[in-house]
Amino acid sequence: MTFTDLLNTLGVPMALLGAVLAALMAGIGSAIGVGMAGEAAAGALTEDPSKFGKVLILQLLPGTQGIYGLLIAFLTLSNIGILGGSADISFAKGMLYFFACVPMGFVGLWSAKRQARASVASINLISRKPDQFGKSIILPAMVETYAVLALLVSLLAVANIGKLPL
Amino acid sequence: MAVLPMRRISIYGLKSQRKGVLELLQRRGAVEVIAQQPDEDKLSTMDTQAARNQFLSTQSTAKRALEILDIHCPVKKSPLAMLEGRTPISSEMYNDGLQRVKEISAVASRIVQLERDREDCKAEILRLQTQKESLSPWLGLDISMRMKGTRSTSVFIGTFPQAYTREQILIALAQKLPEVHAIEVEVLSTLSQQTCVFLICLSEESAAVETALRSMGFAWPPNPSKKPPSERVQQLEGWIQEQEEKLSGILQELKTYGNRRDDLCFLYDYYAMRIEKYEVLALLCQSRRTFIITGYLPAKNVPALEKELTETFTVFVETEEPGENEEVPVALENNAFAAPMEPVLEGYSLPKRGEVDPCTPMACFYYLLFGMMLSDAAYGLIMTIGCAAVLLKFKNMESGLKKSLKMFMYSGISTTFWGILFGSWFGDAVTVISKTFFGTEVTIPALWFVPLNEPMRLLVFSFLLGIIHLFAGLGVQFYQCAKAGRWKDAIYDVVFWYLLVGGGIVYLLTMEMTTEMLGLGFTLPEPVGTISAVCAGIGAVGVLFTAGRDSKNPGKRFLKGIYGLYNVSGYLSDILSYSRLLALGLATGVIASVFNQMGAMVGGGVVGAIVFTLVFLIGHTLNIGINVLGAYVHTNRLQYVEFFGKFYEGGGKKFNPFAAHTKYYKIREENKP
Numbered sequence: 001m002t003f004t005d006l007l008n009t010l011g012v013p014m015a016l017l018g019a020v021l022a023a024l025m026a027g028i029g030s031a032i033g034v035g036m037a038g039e040a041a042a043g044a045l046t047e048d049p050s051k052f053g054k055v056l057i058l059q060l061l062p063g064t065q066g067i068y069g070l071l072i073a074f075l076t077l078s079n080i081g082i083l084g085g086s087a088d089i090s091f092a093k094g095m096l097y098f099f100a101c102v103p104m105g106f107v108g109l110w111s112a113k114r115q116a117r118a119s120v121a122s123i124n125l126i127s128r129k130p131d132q133f134g135k136s137i138i139l140p141a142m143v144e145t146y147a148v149l150a151l152l153v154s155l156l157a158v159a160n161i162g163k164l165p166l
Numbered sequence: 167m168a169v170l171p172m173r174r175i176s177i178y179g180l181k182s183q184r185k186g187v188l189e190l191l192q193r194r195g196a197v198e199v200i201a202q203q204p205d206e207d208k209l210s211t212m213d214t215q216a217a218r219n220q221f222l223s224t225q226s227t228a229k230r231a232l233e234i235l236d237i238h239c240p241v242k243k244s245p246l247a248m249l250e251g252r253t254p255i256s257s258e259m260y261n262d263g264l265q266r267v268k269e270i271s272a273v274a275s276r277i278v279q280l281e282r283d284r285e286d287c288k289a290e291i292l293r294l295q296t297q298k299e300s301l302s303p304w305l306g307l308d309i310s311m312r313m314k315g316t317r318s319t320s321v322f323i324g325t326f327p328q329a330y331t332r333e334q335i336l337i338a339l340a341q342k343l344p345e346v347h348a349i350e351v352e353v354l355s356t357l358s359q360q361t362c363v364f365l366i367c368l369s370e371e372s373a374a375v376e377t378a379l380r381s382m383g384f385a386w387p388p389n390p391s392k393k394p395p396s397e398r399v400q401q402l403e404g405w406i407q408e409q410e411e412k413l414s415g416i417l418q419e420l421k422t423y424g425n426r427r428d429d430l431c432f433l434y435d436y437y438a439m440r441i442e443k444y445e446v447l448a449l450l451c452q453s454r455r456t457f458i459i460t461g462y463l464p465a466k467n468v469p470a471l472e473k474e475l476t477e478t479f480t481v482f483v484e485t486e487e488p489g490e491n492e493e494v495p496v497a498l499e500n501n502a503f504a505a506p507m508e509p510v511l512e513g514y515s516l517p518k519r520g521e522v523d524p525c526t527p528m529a530c531f532y533y534l535l536f537g538m539m540l541s542d543a544a545y546g547l548i549m550t551i552g553c554a555a556v557l558l559k560f561k562n563m564e565s566g567l568k569k570s571l572k573m574f575m576y577s578g579i580s581t582t583f584w585g586i587l588f589g590s591w592f593g594d595a596v597t598v599i600s601k602t603f604f605g606t607e608v609t610i611p612a613l614w615f616v617p618l619n620e621p622m623r624l625l626v627f628s629f630l631l632g633i634i635h636l637f638a639g640l641g642v643q644f645y646q647c648a649k650a651g652r653w654k655d656a657i658y659d660v661v662f663w664y665l666l667v668g669g670g671i672v673y674l675l676t677m678e679m680t681t682e683m684l685g686l687g688f689t690l691p692e693p694v695g696t697i698s699a700v701c702a703g704i705g706a707v708g709v710l711f712t713a714g715r716d717s718k719n720p721g722k723r724f725l726k727g728i729y730g731l732y733n734v735s736g737y738l739s740d741i742l743s744y745s746r747l748l749a750l751g752l753a754t755g756v757i758a759s760v761f762n763q764m765g766a767m768v769g770g771g772v773v774g775a776i777v778f779t780l781v782f783l784i785g786h787t788l789n790i791g792i793n794v795l796g797a798y799v800h801t802n803r804l805q806y807v808e809f810f811g812k813f814y815e816g817g818g819k820k821f822n823p824f825a826a827h828t829k830y831y832k833i834r835e836e837n838k839p
Binding site for chain 2: 060083145160
């Protein structure tokens with residue numbers, strides 16, 4: 001077994017590490033975010049339980065990063081052949097998958113946390129001014145833009161790495 | 167299709183008809199009354215605060231009575247009941263209710279009183295029961311607990327703070343009082359922390375005995391009963407019985423009011439209307455015999471209302487065009503296609519004076535963008551059918567909710583459309599099911615292409631859609647300026663930007679590098695590039711010289727022009743923002759596929775089918791929920807930030823007419839003009 005062969009056995013683990021990273025970090029971010037927003041939402045409900053529908057939506061906003069992370073992880077798993085098919089890719093490709101997953105993982109984590117803070121503030125806003133629901137949704141959604149952009153980069157990369165002649 | 171033109175109305179009438187005029191206005195619900203400052207000595211406004219407070223208190227009694235009835239005579243409500251809207255009642259029913267307002271108020275007060283009595287009864291029963299329980303250790307005593315002794319004997323009835331037997335007490339006393347010989351002790355009851363005793367001795371020795379007893383921790387009972395405990399217990403039980411009978415009487419009476427719920431709702435609404443009427447009354451200018459009502463109403467309602475008012479009452483009605491600086495309330499009117507956008511627009515802000523109603527251009531893009539972000543044919547069908555079913559079943563729904571549901575229904579249709587184009591039915595459910603359970607692979611082909619296979623293609627399409635959306639926004643701005651006759655603004659703020667951004671984009675398409683990166687498969691020829699570059703140049707120079715036209719200082723104007731040109735980067739980020747169409751669309755499909763694959767992991771057979779069905783149901787429900795939320799939020803964002811950013815400012819005040827803002831009933835107008 002040459003050194004290159006040895007190195008190439010690391011292809012799948014590297015790619016898997018990337019996939020796991022995307023799901024893991026974005027998932028952690030969303031868990032923290034939805035938790036924070038949930039606390040604020042429960043607080044708002046003690047004053048007016050009829051706002052449940054509105055605060056629930058605001059609570060769920062930081063939850064999407066986890067889903068984006070799952071999406072990237074799943075696409076990677078499926079592309080490297082772990083979900084059926086032969087899991088056999090070169091080290092170079094494994095590294096490429098790893099790097100492709102990094103934006104989703106990091107941006108997912110941070111944007112979910114920051115979005116949660118905006119959500120908490122928005123929950124406070126609608127507990128005082130219930131008619132401002134439209135605006136209260138948009139403010140946290142602004143943060144999500146960057147998670148969407150990270151998702152896009154990761155997505156395009158993961159979807160196209162398979163076509164490279166490596 | 168637009169912001170309704172408003173007119174300012176003034177109604178002058180005699181005070182004797184004030185009530186009638188106000189009631190008519192309230193029933194018609196057409197005029198928003200505004201406050202008038204009395205500018206002459208003869209005119210004044212009325213303070214109705216005291217009367218309103220009184221109404222509020224009766225209204226809250228009715229509300230409280232309803233809450234009490236909900237506890238004691240609950241009625242089952244379906245969770246969909248909130249969709250039903252207010253119950254319509256006829257004028258006769260309303261007039262009939264009016265006759266009974268006094269009686270219903272009495273019922274409401276009675277119910278509240280009964281609830282108080284019930285609470286008192288409960289507390290009393292608990293108090294008596296506690297007393298009864300505290301007597302239970304003394305039941306062995308057959309004399310009064312307050313007995314102190316006879317002429318020659320002293321009696322001690324009390325407790326020790328620990329468990330003693332008769333023997334232990336006698337021994338302890340014998341040790342402390344060797345000289346005393348005549349002591350009789352009876353232990354009535356023993357608990358681990360308490361011994362109840364009856365003790366008798368000669369009265370001349372009582373002082374010594376008491377000292378000894380105290381040293382052992384003896385204490386008199388806290389509330390000794392005068393009668394022997396067993397008799398007292400019987401008496402208490404009698405009282406408890408009495409209270410319980412009273413309680414059941416109260417509950418029974420409360421139950422008889424179960425059928426008065428409708429009346430109480432009516433009472434609540436009646437006072438809601440009166441409170442609103444008195445709020446308006448406080449706004450009116452009045453002299454000794456006359457009053458003036460001033461307000462706004464949609465111009466189209468003027469003739470009918472004017473006719474009705476002058477025919478029914480001795481009033482003088484005058485309408486005029488609102489002045490330049492007045493803050494006129496905004497009412498929108500749109501066709502069935504664009505009306506569902508009104509709540510979305512309200513979520514941002516209503517158009518300020520002079521701005522166009524953006525609902526129609528918004529609607530064209532809203533449904534399109536929403537559908538593209540959700541893009542699953544099956545989800546779209548579920549949304550469409552679900553909303554349509556609810557809309558058909560609850561015809562009486564409140565209009566705001568109805569509009570929102572219609573918005574989701576139209577979005578559902580668009581979602582189905584995109585889903586068919588992209589070949590997504592519950593993600594790849596058909597493929598997975600056919601492969602797992604039937605052994606053959608069946609795929610519903612995409613009418614256009616499968617986004618997951620060609621993400622670049624969809625990305626480019628998203629950008630294209632974004633550019634159209636943004637240019638449409640600029641187009642509205644052009645229309646707005648042109649309508650107001652500000653042709654210069656229209657050219658400076660819109661045409662130059664069309665040239666600059668449009669020219670720039672076309673120029674990029676003539677470069678091989680860009681077209682290759684975007685995977686377009688074509689490159690525009692050289693001459694087009696030259697023309698577009700010239701256009702972009704004209705646009706850029708135009709923006710540079712006109713963006714700062716508000717400033718007089720030429721230096722400042724030039725700098726502002728450069729800053730205006732810098733806005734190109736804003737267009738770039740706006741266009742890139744539409745990449746969320748791709749990202750969210752893919753998210754729906756991929757998550758759906760994840761659930762399908764998870765369900766299929768157990769394999770075929772009966773068990774596999776059961777597991778698949780479970781995972782399928784739960785997973786797709788979850789996916790619909792999350793992605794409808796995502797699509798809703800991000801469509802709103804694209805409208806609010808990217809689209810509105812090009813032309814819309816908002817800041818209008820909603821038209822809030824003086825009407826019957828009731829909670830339970832809606833009075834039907836038989837003779838509505």
